Amino acid sequence: MKERLQTLLGRIRKAAVDCGRDPQSVRLVAVSKTVSAERVREAVAAGVDTLGENYIQEARAKIEALAALPVAWHFIGHLQSNKAKYAVRLFELIHTVDSLKLAAELDRQAARVGKTQRVLVQVNVSGEAAKSGASETEASRLVAEIAKLAHLSVEGLMTMPPFFDQPMKARPFFGALRRLRDTIQQRRLPGVDLRELSMGMTGDFEVAIAEGATLVRIGTALFGERR
Numbered sequence: 583m584k585e586r587l588q589t590l591l592g593r594i595r596k597a598a599v600d601c602g603r604d605p606q607s608v609r610l611v612a613v614s615k616t617v618s619a620e621r622v623r624e625a626v627a628a629g630v631d632t633l634g635e636n637y638i639q640e641a642r643a644k645i646e647a648l649a650a651l652p653v654a655w656h657f658i659g660h661l662q663s664n665k666a667k668y669a670v671r672l673f674e675l676i677h678t679v680d681s682l683k684l685a686a687e688l689d690r691q692a693a694r695v696g697k698t699q700r701v702l703v704q705v706n707v708s709g710e711a712a713k714s715g716a717s718e719t720e721a722s723r724l725v726a727e728i729a730k731l732a733h734l735s736v737e738g739l740m741t742m743p744p745f746f747d748q749p750m751k752a753r754p755f756f757g758a759l760r761r762l763r764d765t766i767q768q769r770r771l772p773g774v775d776l777r778e779l780s781m782g783m784t785g786d787f788e789v790a791i792a793e794g795a796t797l798v799r800i801g802t803a804l805f806g807e808r809r
């Protein structure tokens with residue numbers, strides 16, 4: 583695990599340096615869906631400090647089992663409004679807000695527990711029907727609406743491009759997310775600073791970093807193939 587993590591962090595660092603970015607500006611979210619609590623513990627012992635989970639129920643059990651570990655948990659899966667209550671209790675950052683309905687429910691639940699919930703807006707830049715995420719136009723509107731909610735803090739955008747066997751083919755989608763971020767930033771909405779771009783997985787994180795990713799969500803390269 584130690585070796586795998588060091589190799590992965592080395593690749594992340596190299597990708598940043600190769601495009602003239604500060605390596606510190608890219609952080610690893612270790613994606614631990616289907617990975618046992620014990621293996622997550624090993625990863626944390628090796629130096630992982632941020633974990634990404636996709637399913638509330640699975641995450642709940644794991645986070646409880648590992649409550650003593652000094653790590654941040656991020657939610658990266660599709661979130662239904664009726665699970666917002668749990669998401670707010672469990673996660674520091676939710677990457678996948680894609681509707682005002684969900685945002686409003688997260689705001690309500692965050693208010694109940696006296697928390698400011700950090701969120702990203704998920705954007706479907708490819709427009710594939712099967713993918714969740716707001717369209718670019720909706721995303722822009724959604725950021726402005728979330729900015730008005732007292733218990734949410736919108737800190738960036740997230741996307742998942744279509745799957746390609748050649749990572750370069752995903753690059754235009756990452757570029758599109760960065761340009762959308764820049765366009766929204768130019769509106770200077772009060773309280774909005776979209777500093778995070780959550781993009782890039784095992785197969786394509788290097789090109790995502792070249793397009794400005796600040797959070798790379800990587801499972802397979804660290805934990806091996808999922809069963």
Ligand SMILES: *Cc1c(COP(=O)(O)O)cnc(C)c1O
Binds near residue numbers: 613636659742783800
């Ligand atoms: C599973 C998953 C990842 C990690 O994918 P790998 O290819 O294993 O690195 C990243 N992001 C999301 C949203 C995922 O569901």
